[in-house]
Amino acid sequence: MASVEELMTNGYEARRDDRLEDARQCFAQAVALSRVSPHTQKDLARSLNGLAQIERDEGRNEHAQRCYEEASALLRQIDEPLRLAHTxxxxxxxxxxxxxxxxxxxxYAEALALYRSNPDTPPLDLANLLRGYALLKTNMGQRSEAASLWSEAGALYKGCGIEAGAAESRRQIEMLSA
Incomplete structure (x- = not known):
């Protein structure tokens, strides 16, 4: 029988190869195995995150939401602030x-607070959060807040060498300013 780690490795490999059903099976098995002793909450949270990614890839956002919510609840009980913020x-x-x-x-506000309070936050993770938060603020009609988030995200993307992210940020700010 494969270990949780092997199942997750196989799941991510299948996802990279666009074999989403194989990936789903690997992550579902990892979740099931993680629920059995002696596995940890961390194993289960990581397995749930992997399964949630596959659910999102296939447009099953309700299923993904349940996985992310369970993983978040588990991560709140252990000292994994960056993994919690990411989830x-x-x-x-x-x-x-x-x-x-x-x-x-x-x-978004909770994840942003977690990222900002941790000096080890990867800039790209923060940029990706700011992007999503800016999209939400735009949808809410909060143009000024959205522009501010886009500006910060753009600077972070530029610093990470992600020109597509920096360019998207500039375009969004231009649209919000029009």
């Missing part, structure tokens, strides 16, 4: 796509 950011993205504006806004 909440993805949950916020799912909530935004599901038009659950209030819950998405609360999730």
């Amino acid at each position: 909440i950011r993805h949950l916020a993205d799912v909530l935004r796509h599901r038009d659950d504006t209030a819950a998405a806004e609360a999730s």
Whole structure:
């Protein structure tokens, strides 16, 4: 029988190869195995995050939301602030796509606070959060807040050498300024 780690490795490999059903099976098995002792909450949270990614890839945002919510609850119980922030950011993205504006806004704000309080936050992770939050603020008609988020995201993308992100940020700011 494969270990949780092997199942997750196989799941991510299948996802990279666009074999989403194989990936789903690997992550679902990892989740099931992680629920059994002696596996940790961290194993289960990581497995749920992997499964949630596949659910999002296939447009099953309701399923992804449940996985991210369970993973977030587990991560709140252990000392994994960056993994928690990452999970909440993805949950916020799912909530935004599901038009659950209030819950998405609360999730983005929480993830942003976690990222800002941690000096080890990868700039690209922060940029990606700011992008999603800016899209939400734009949808809410909060143009000034959205422009500010886009500006910060753009600077971070530029610093990371992600020209596509920097260019998108510039375009969004131009549209908000028009």
